[in-house]
Amino acid sequence: MKTLIYYFTGTGNSLAVAQGLCRRIGNCELLPLASLAENPTPIVPDAERVGIVSPLYFFGLPAIVSDFARRLDLSRTAYVFSVITMGGSGGSAALRQLEGILVNGPGMRGLDAGFSIRMPGNYILMYDSAGQERIERTLQAADRSVEEIADKVRSGVGEMPGWSPFAALIHHLMYPRFVKGVHDADRKFAVDDRCTSCNTCVEVCPVGNIRLDNGRPVWLHRCEQCMACIQLCPTNAIQAKKTEGRRRYRHPEIGVGILKEQARR
Ligand SMILES: Cc1cc2nc3c(=O)[nH]c(=O)nc-3n(C[C@H](O)[C@H](O)[C@H](O)COP(=O)(O)O)c2cc1C
Numbered sequence: 677m678k679t680l681i682y683y684f685t686g687t688g689n690s691l692a693v694a695q696g697l698c699r700r701i702g703n704c705e706l707l708p709l710a711s712l713a714e715n716p717t718p719i720v721p722d723a724e725r726v727g728i729v730s731p732l733y734f735f736g737l738p739a740i741v742s743d744f745a746r747r748l749d750l751s752r753t754a755y756v757f758s759v760i761t762m763g764g765s766g767g768s769a770a771l772r773q774l775e776g777i778l779v780n781g782p783g784m785r786g787l788d789a790g791f792s793i794r795m796p797g798n799y800i801l802m803y804d805s806a807g808q809e810r811i812e813r814t815l816q817a818a819d820r821s822v823e824e825i826a827d828k829v830r831s832g833v834g835e836m837p838g839w840s841p842f843a844a845l846i847h848h849l850m851y852p853r854f855v856k857g858v859h860d861a862d863r864k865f866a867v868d869d870r871c872t873s874c875n876t877c878v879e880v881c882p883v884g885n886i887r888l889d890n891g892r893p894v895w896l897h898r899c900e901q902c903m904a905c906i907q908l909c910p911t912n913a914i915q916a917k918k919t920e921g922r923r924r925y926r927h928p929e930i931g932v933g934i935l936k937e938q939a940r941r
Pocket residue numbers: 684685686687688689690691730731732733734735736761762763764765766795796797798799901902903927
């Protein structure tokens with residue numbers, strides 16, 4: 677059975693999970709969903725089994741992932757699953773949101789299974805990155821989860837979380853405001869004198885939201901707030917809010933070259 681996994685990633689966690697699943701499931705293809713922005717609607721996957729792997733943003737889906745899901749027709753797909761990567765908790769809220777979008781979408785077909793995996797948090801606007809040791813422990817546990825999820829996907833398990841009252845409340849309180857302002861939220865970003873005009877921020881942005889103007893990044897207000905530009909700048913020259921002095925995070929197995937490559941697709 678062929679599997680197609682659509683994913684979105686800023687700092688590599690979701691890509692690492694998608695890669696791990698693909699390896700273990702076999703006969704599997706990975707596709708960055710940001711590359712399908714120009715595709716005609718509906719998007720009809722050429723695979724019997726489809727996965728959607730995404731980070732959690734404010735107890736919900738990144739705006740680009742919900743837009744993508746609205747265009748996806750899964751009516752001819754035998755098995756559909758999703759995996760949400762998150763720094764803390766609340767993945768069930770994004771899975772319930774995705775389910776709602778899919779059943780009301782062109783294919784009128786929801787998820788067979790939904791899973792969440794705790795990964796290192798990358799929301800540097802709110803907190804510092806964890807230390808090396810904690811990151812390693814978190815990633816080891818995540819690897820075990822990927823293995824378990826791949827087994828379940830291979831055997832076609834049906835497993836969806838319900839809305840927990842806590843997750844529903846936080847989603848309701850925080851998510852709509854986040855989504856409303858997300859594309860413009862790059863107005864908070866600024867570059868300092870450490871910038872070497874290396875172009876990395878331009879190349880890693882998954883939605884082409886940055887260009888260099890006189891050697892300095894300029895943001896174009898279609899931001900997804902994925903944090904890739906801030907986290908991957910080699911000289912830590914991009915700041916927003918309290919990011920000065922905070923440690924930068926990228927999944928250790930997903931190199932900058934891989935993130936550039938997938939952003940180009
Ligand atoms: C804008 C934004 C909002 C986030 N909100 C949440 C959240 O509500 N709950 C949570 O557990 N993690 C949250 N995170 C952390 C990410 O979901 C987590 O680190 C994820 O694994 C990052 O995936 P990526 O490396 O593939 O981009 C947030 C991250 C960002 C950038």
